[in-house]
Amino acid sequence: MPAQTIAQNKAVSVKKEKSTYTKGRVVWRGVCLPATVMILWELLGSTGILPAQLFSSPSLIFTRFMELVQSGEMASHLRISLTRAFLGFALGAFFGLAAGITVGVNKKAEEYLNPSIQMLRTIPLLVLTPLFIMWFGFGELSKVLLIALGAFFPLYLQTFLGIRNVDKKLYDVARILEYSRLDQITKLMIPASLPNILLGIRLALSTAWMCLVIAELLGADRGVGFMIQDARSFMQTDTVFVGILIFALAGKLSDSIVRFLEQRLLKWQDSFKA
Structure with a gap:
């Protein structure tokens, strides 16, 4: 296999890995805020600071x-x-x-x-x-x-x-x-x-x-x-x-x-x- 073809295949592979990593990072960042709100909500609810009748x-x-x-x-x-x-x-x-x-x-x-x-x-x-x-x-x-x-x-x-x-x-x-x-x-x-x-x-x-x-x-x-x-x-x-x-x-x-x-x-x- 020519060296140029091998280099192109490696470049494509690296690009795909980078794209997958970027997408995963974007998804993680999108989940951060809802997850933080849920954790705080659960803590405040379990300690009784938020009334269960209004904020389950x-x-x-x-x-x-x-x-x-x-x-x-x-x-x-x-x-x-x-x-x-x-x-x-x-x-x-x-x-x-x-x-x-x-x-x-x-x-x-x-x-x-x-x-x-x-x-x-x-x-x-x-x-x-x-x-x-x-x-x-x-x-x-x-x-x-x-x-x-x-x-x-x-x-x-x-x-x-x-x-x-x-x-x-x-x-x-x-x-x-x-x-x-x-x-x-x-x-x-x-x-x-x-x-x-x-x-x-x-x-x-x-x-x-x-x-x-x-x-x-x-x-x-x-x-x-x-x-x-x-x-x-x-x-x-x-x-x-x-x-x-x-x-x-x-x-x-x-x-x-x-x-x-x-x-x-x-x-x-x-x-x-x-």
Whole structure:
């Protein structure tokens, strides 16, 4: 084997080891703060400085979590909440992306639709919740539509801004290459605005989780939000914290998935990484 090939293989091996080490170090640094908070929380709770009725210790929360898992109650509530969140987000993301592309590529559509959408975007979703219940009842439809509405606006706004921020020279090149309107959208506009679209998806996911909590707290008989509300009525602080942690972990997981997609799809970006 030539010496040059051996040197290249060694360089690749060293680069992989360094990348693995760096990733492990980043994960460790990300865990430091939550671990420190948990240790302090447990110490303060076990010594009685934090009242157990208001601040259940992490050990009690974990014990309660295992009880809910073993009884099957957690799986039942979580399945309902995940279904609502997925359906609402999918519906809102679809229409948000479609509306953002339509308004972004069409000046007349912007003049007709954008002012009204921007006005609706400023209305707090909590204000609309009673109206959705009056219109659609306490069933699943009102909850899914509320989540969809929350997911719609971030993705619409980021898609619209992404398309409008595409370099005009790229459109000139597309015209020279005689791209059709569909080719301009699929091969130029969407790929060039992908950073904004992925950011919109991340924001839409966080808003969808928030709307899910609102919907389940105000009018539901199943779901993690209902479990939190029911536990609050009986002063079961450990169950309330379990529900909060479930939402936190679900939101973090969904955000991490989108960040993974960003790393895969946006490799071409040469941006500052600090």
